[in-house]
Amino acid sequence: MKLYYSSTSPYARKVATVAIETGHEAVIERLAAAPHPIDRDAQVVAANPLGKVPTLVTDDGLTLFDSRVIAEYLDAHTRRRRVFPNEGAARWTALTQQSLGDGLLDAALLIRYEQTARPAEHRWDLWQQRQFDKIGSALARIEEWSPALTPDLTIGTITLACALGYLDLRFPDYNWRGAHRGAADWFAAVSVHPSLEATRAPQPLAA
Ligand SMILES: N[C@@H](CCC(=O)N[C@@H](CS)C(=O)NCC(=O)O)C(=O)O
Incomplete structure (x- = not known):
């Protein structure tokens, strides 16, 4: 493939x-x-x-x-293990976690493109601010979920981990951990999985 x-x-x-x-x-x-x-x-x-x-x-x-x-x-077509829970609450929870992680990323990508792809004279600060607001409310929900989040890898936790990792990669000055201690602790625990370690973006990066 x-x-x-x-x-x-x-x-x-x-x-x-x-x-x-x-x-x-x-x-x-x-x-x-x-x-x-x-x-x-x-x-x-x-x-x-x-x-x-x-x-x-x-x-x-x-x-x-x-x-x-x-x-x-x-x-x-798994050859090893599955990451989508089969059914029941575990499945809907993982799919919703995936949606939240993807949505947080969609907002982060819009900001990234606004900052790097759009000519400075066409940038709109309120637009960026509203995307950051979206990231902020997504983080608040992850924080709310954090007591129940386990470090096990499902499609939901993988997506959330990739989303938080992207904030670190592209917005290193955005201190998301400050107000989200539960999410930060969960992220530290899940990030030790070899598959997440192996796929972490190389740093430092060109713009
Ligand atoms: N919903 C898509 C989003 C994919 C996406 O936006 N990828 C970015 C790179 S991180 C891209 O290819 N951007 C090029 C573009 O927007 O034209 C997915 O889940 O795969």
Whole structure:
């Protein structure tokens, strides 16, 4: 299988973590991509019209996106363990955790693109502030959940960990731990999983 990948993409990290947990790491070839909303990567666009990573091309010729679909595919074809709970409250909880993590990331990516891709004269401070507000209320919910969060890896906890890791990567001065001690402690505990360690973005990074 071939995975269009960027080592700084938190959604790609989510899929790479799932690939390790489900035992697919050795059968996935990573194709380095340079996704960007303005300077679109033509190779990725040829596979995925949205031009986004992660995008997976399977051995039987399917082209899959986005990270949610790829994660489900890998889980359904697991060679090791599953990360999507089968049923019941555990399943809905993990899926909702995934949605919150993805949504936090969507807001963070909008800020990142506003700061790096949009010309300074077109930036809108209120827009960025409202995206930070969204991140803030997502963090408050993770904090609320934190007493019940375990360090076990499910699609929910993997996504939350990738989302918090992305805040550290791209917004190192945003002190999210200060008001979210429970979330911070949980993040420290979950981050020791070898699959999360192996997929952490290299630092320091070029912009
Ligand atoms: N919902 C998508 C989001 C993927 C995404 O936005 N990836 C970013 C990189 S972190 C990207 O490819 N951006 C290029 C673009 O926006 O055109 C997923 O879960 O995979």
